[in-house]
Amino acid sequence: MVNSFIAIVGLVVAVGGIVLAILRRGKQYREVNEKKQFPAPVLLIIAGCVLGLLSQSFTVIPTGYSGVKTTFGQISESTVQNGINFKIPFAQSIEMVNNKMQDIKYADQIWSETSDRTAIYYSDVTVTYQINNEKSAWIYANVGNYQENLVSQTLVASALKASSKSLKDTDATNRSIIEPAAQESIQQSLDDKYGKDIVFIRKVVIGGADFEESYNQAIADKQNAQLAYEKQQIENQNAIEKAEADAEAKRIAAEGEADANKILADSLSDDIFKQMMLEKWDGQLPKVTDSGSNVFDVTGLLGEEEDGSQGTGNAEAGQ
Known part of the structure; x- marks a missing residue:
């Protein structure tokens, strides 16, 4: 931003000097030459050129970014830190690399299966990653179009499938279980591809996770059958408890009647x-x-x- 402003100012000054030189051609121009003095238009043009060179002599890297310096296309191995960094005009350039946490969203469904061999799909997957600022130069030099290809959809899909295949049906749709597992799996895949401490996976969010329709219908039928079975078990248990209670009441009543008859029989004499x-x-x-x-x-x-x-x-x- 600062470079552009200085370049624009230099261009305006230089153009102003050229315009002024055109306007002063003629008699005044000859008089100035005879006195061996530099005319104002020349000074303006020189000032404009100096400002233009100055604008190409430094780069300001803001917080959260790092820089990669190239000299005639040769990438420097050292990462340029944020702040003001000087360079040789037209020979060197500094490209900025974003080291803030960034989100990549994958809208397509990612199909996989669980450890129970049940088909499952995940949708609206968001991966939050961050580039290690010490490795910005390495990524810039070794990863083509790193903004798009650093954390690719193919890598995320493969890691997510590996995670789901290690989980049971009940866990594969549980976000508190599948998301940390996917984060760990993606991080491992990136470490295997680029090396450790190059890219950090900060979070994985899975918007949707569901089984295929036939499985959902089977689960619904199973749940309905289970509910019906449990209801019947409760009714049977209630009937058993009621029968036992009635039997117990009759036994108590019979014992009471028998005791009363025994007392009565014991109290009766022949007379x-x-x-x-x-x-x-x-x-x-x-x-x-x-x-x-x-x-x-x-x-x-x-x-x-x-x-x-x-x-x-x-x-x-x-x-």
């Missing part, structure tokens, strides 16, 4: 039992019996009661 039978008897004797029938004879009981009654009456008479 109490006979008395209860008499209280329930309506005074009628069976009208029809067969030879095998056993009919309870209440005569004895009645006799006992009558005897008791008579004994009571006699006792009262004696008094």
Whole structure:
């Protein structure tokens, strides 16, 4: 930017000197020559040329960039750091290399497969990389069109496929797992291609990851079947628990009834039992019996009661 400004100023000054020289041709020009003095137009032209040379004598490299110096096309091995750097006009040039973090986006789908041999694809992949400023000259000298080819789509696709093939189906679509794995794989691929500490992969972001449609349908069917199975298991368990609870309630009730009957049976004597039978008897004797029938004879009981009654009456008479 500064170089361009100085070059423009020099050009304007030089052109101004030329215009002024044209305007002063003639009588005034001869008078100046006779006095052996340099005319103003010549000074302006010389100043313009000096400014033009000055503009080609240095390069300002901003923060976040480094420079690569070439002399008649020969690339210097040393990287030029940011700041003001001088060069020989028209013999040397300094090219700037971006050392900031940069994003490369790959919109095309990258198809791969998981360790379970399931087809999967990734889309909207963004790779953030950074060039080591100490290696700018090496990259400029050895990588053709490094802005486009340094981190190529082919390399990213290959590394991403290698990452997914090491993961299960459930992990291959988990961004917290696949993205760090892809970052590590891409970094390893770059190290193998260029050497260590040349390019740093700072982050990998995968916008979309999904399986092919047939697999998704199979997964959906499996999930529905699993949900139905779990629902049936819950219903079966509830039925079992209810049956066990009902059985337990009946057992408790039966044990309670048995205990009550035992207590009642233990508390009944023969006399109490006979008395209860008499209280329930309506005074009628069976009208029809067969030879095998056993009919309870209440005569004895009645006799006992009558005897008791008579004994009571006699006792009262004696008094």
